[in-house]
Amino acid sequence: MEELLKQLLSENPELQALLVVDEEGIVVYKESREGLPFDPEEAAVELITPSTRIDEFLHDSLEEEKGLEEFIVFSRRYLFLVYKLVNETFLVAVSSRTPLYGRLRFRLRSKLKEVIKQL
Template sequence: MEKKLKALAESLPEVESVAVVDEEGFIVYKYDKPGLTLDAEEVDVHIVNPVTRLVEVIQDVSGEKDSLEEMVLFTTNHVMLVYKLVNDTYLVVLARRTPLYGKIRFKVRARLWEIKSTL
């Protein structure tokens, strides 16, 4: 799995970190590029709690189970992509913010099947 995460990160210059995180915020697998501008591990661990709560709220309100496909969060300097994988795990991608973030989304989504099948 680490090789797949590294290949994903290395294929996109803007991506700084890629991690698979479980529903409790424990990092299962991760790859960080050298020279990170922030603590990616801290982001990975803490981003999952609000995501799981939002999923619960959506499920309660709409009745849609496992409705989260993708969540995109923007900060001043970064974009965070969160994808639901299997067995209550999430893929968290941390990238430098760019106007072409759609390219990052496209390439990550193109490899989701590969990551899911490995889990």
């Protein structure tokens, strides 16, 4: 898993960190670049609570089978992307804000099956 996360970081210069986190906020895997002005683990853990709540809402209220697939948060300088994996685990990507975020989303989504397979 570490090699896959390293590869994704090297192929996407706007990515600052990639983390696999469980529903309780425990970081299972992490790869990040140096120099972030915040702790990417803390950011990922903070994003899990709203992600799990949205997932529950989609399941319970809208009766969607898959629930949450992707959750995106834009800040002034960063982009946070959360993808639901399997067994209540999430991939959290921290990126510099970029107008080409659609390309980044495509690249991350294309690797989700590999990430899931390695879990």
